[in-house]
Amino acid sequence: MSYNEAETRFWLIDPVLRDKGYNEHWKLKLETPAPVEPTGSKGRRRSGAGRTDYLLCVQVGDMPKPLPVAVIEAKAETEDPLKGMQQAKGYADCARFQVQYVFATNGHRYGEFDKPNQMPNGPFPFPEFPTHDDLTARYAKDSGVDVTKPEAAMLFMPDSAAFPKTRYYQDAAIRAAFEKILLCEQQSEPARVLLSLATGSGKTVIAANLLWRMHEAGRLTKPAHFLCDRDELREQAWDKLAKAFPKGSVRIVKSERGKNAAKNAKVHIATYHTLGLDDPDQNYASFLTEYYPKDSFSVIIIDECHRSAWGRWSEVLRRNLSAIQIGLTATPRELHESEKKTAEDAEITANNLAYFGDPVYEYRLIQAQEDGYLAACEIVRLKPSIDWKTFTREEVLAAKPIDARTGLPVMAENLSETYTAKAFDNALILPERIAAMCQDLFRRLCEHGGPEQKVIIFCTRDLHADRVQMQMQRLYAAWCKEKGVTPKEHYAFKCTAEGGSDLIEQMRGSGERCFIASTVDLLATGVDIERLNAVVFFRYLESAITFYQMVGRGTRIHEETQKYKFWLYDYTGVTELFGTDFISKSLKPRVKKPRGGEEGGDDSGGEEDPLPLPEIVGGQPVSITSQGRYILQRREGRDVPI
Known part of the structure; x- marks a missing residue:
């Protein structure tokens, strides 16, 4: 009677691996949660187990942690070891687990895919499988990393005790970063690393363990610097990094009694504002230049680097050219040449790729959903009837527009020639449209x-x-009155640069208050709200980078409330940006267009201009029509609503 897969592993595969020098600690079993499905209002997690994979590791000397270098797949004794080992699968597994090789065996023969040659080989007799020492030497040759050098010790360091159970992709991202750093150092090049992982995948945990392992390997000869652009991101970084390091080793950069409070810390956390990098009236970064001489840091991690590392802010990078510089982002890496591109996107992409190089590791939203780490997404596409219309100046004048801010009449000279849908709520206020969209959304939430x-x-x-x-x-007050229930505190609140950020923590932590947040850009990135059930677009967008960041707000799973799915309500067609490929393209500087033109509604950022803001009151009936419901999937390498 032939062995099944588990029996083959136990009786035929493991004994050979032991004879070849691989002990039990060098065979790493990886398990993911069961995948999530977009069923019902909150989704569900499938019953049973998730995916199980086995990594084969190598060990150098008495280093505390083995280094994964290969996936090893067990097959039933009667199966062909080359079955399913296509080039695409082999390459995908190598990239997913950040390894050089994929092996498959039925206990008698084995096949392999090696990343350097990018092709399957075999079958070979399984007793001829590479020994531990042979595979170690082969890895060093194929990766270019000399694992025997002291500098490579960080590859073999354990994670922080605060985060010992890292997910497979988090460890893979750290190893990919270390390998790039070592290769750059061996070639006497500046170490520049880009990591691209989906929002909600735990990039801050990656940063914490990465810095901890470098610290344990003696690589933080000077302080490390975690750089971000918002207070919320700074607090999130502090929460993770302070847990990873001993007390007092991590400090937030600020002035205390005329001194730098982080002076003696091992890890310094700062926003650009703290360093004086966002003051347009200064030609230098005051706090940075006063307290940090050039080359003060051994490592700099730039959070949300897709938007944050350039312009005046790049001064901290230029002053620390010898430091290892690591960029973190959730944004797809290249922008496709299409009508969906913007000059800002192209500039961001060009800067990231030119400065850091291609991402050394990528972990996409769809992969995270399939792994059961992030929530599934159901898309509801909707369209206001009035968005098909173009208003002329004469039509707006005939409606006797008033300034939405002052209530005063708006004159013809302050109006654009035409107003299209992308101008609505940005350059032309239509109260009936706002009311209809809110009414439709509220009804769908109730359903x-x-x-x-x-x-x-x-x-x-x-x-x-x-x-x-x-x-x-x-709408909520009317619903409460109709149902005879007591309204919850701060049901709907505005959270923009003008205020409301103090309620974010209550929205995140409480199930009894702060439910609906209306925002422009402030909540677009970096805010973790695991309870978030829906992301809604009442605004038009052309930037795929901005869109993906906004969608990322809903991706986290919340086990306590059994939230395994989030809804994406699209009233403006923005979900057409799903699947946008990203390539670098040099564009002419963007010219600001008159309000009301086709370019409106994408990058106002809540900034008020001094011109009157016309509002048409009455006479504009609006209905909302459904454009279908979709599930976000991955097809032929692209994110596609199907």
């Missing part, structure tokens, strides 16, 4: 879990966010 859900609504500008917040609050 799929009730109105008391955690929701972010992305609006066009600050005034638009105000109107949306008020409308959602009115």
Whole structure:
């Protein structure tokens, strides 16, 4: 009677591996949670186990942690070891686990895929499988990393005791970063590393363990610096890094009694604002230059580097050219040449790729959903009837527009020639449109879990966010009155640069208050709200980078409330940006267009201009029509709603 897969592993494979010098600690078993499915209002996790993979590791001397170099797949005794070992699968597994080889065996013969040659080989007799020493030497040759040198010790260091159970992709990302650093150092080149992982995948944990392992390997001869652009990101970094390192080793950069509070810390956490990097009236970074001489840091990690490392902010990088510089981002790496591109996207992409090089490791949203680490996504596409219309100046004048801010009449000279849908709520306020969209959204929330859900609504500008917040609050108050229930505190609130950020923590932590946040850009990146049930687009977008960051707000799973799915309500067609490929392209500098033109609604960022903001009150009936429901999947290497 022939052996099945498990029996083949136990009786035929493991004994040979032991004879070849691989002990039990050098065979790493990896298990993922069961995948999630977008069933019902909150989704569900499939019953049973997730995926199980086995990595084969090598060990150098008495280093505390073995180094994964290969995937080894066991097959039933009667199966062909080359079955399923296509080039695409082999390459994908190598990239996914950051290894050089994929082996498959039925206990008698084995086949392999090696990353350097990018092709399957075999079958070979399994007793001829490479010994531990042979595979170690082969890895060093194929990867270019001399694992015997002291500099390579960080590859073999354990994770911090605070985060000992890292997910497979987190460890893979750290190893990929270390390998790039070692190769750069061996070639006497500046070490520049880019990691691209989906929002919610734990990039801050990666940063914490990466720095800890470098510290344990003696690589932090000077302080490390974690650089971000928002207070919320700084606090999240502090939470993870302070747990990873001993007390007092991690400090937030700030002035205390005329001194740098982080002076003696091993890891310094700062925002650009703290360093004086965002003051347009200064030609230098005051805090940075006062307290940090050139080459003060051994490692710099730039969080959300897709938007943060350039312009005035890059001064901290230029002053530390000898430091290892690592960029973290969730944004797809290249922007496709299409009508969806913007000049800002192209500049960001070009800067990242030119400075850091291609990402050494990527972990996409769909892969994380298949692994059961991130929530599934159900897309609901909707369209306001009025968005098919173009308003002329004469039509707007005939409606007797008033300034939405002052209530004063708007004159013809302050109006654009035409107003298309992308101008609505940015350059032309249509109260009936706002009311219809809010009414439709509130109804859908009631149908799929009730109105008391955690929701972010992305609006066009600050005034638009105000109107949306008020409308959602009115709808909720009416619902509470009809149902005879007591309204919850701060049901709807605005969270923009003008205020409301103090309620983010309550939205994150409480199930009893702060449900609906209307925002422009403030919640677009870096804010972890695991409870978030829906992401809503009331604004038009052309930037795929911005879009992916905003979508990422809903991707986290919340086990306590059994949230395994988030809803994406698209009222403006932004989900067409899913699947956008990213390539670098040099574009001419963007010219600001008049309000009301086709370029509106993408990058106002809530900034108010001094011109009157026309509002048409009455006479504009609006209905919302469904454009279908979709599930986000991965097809032929692209994110596709199907």
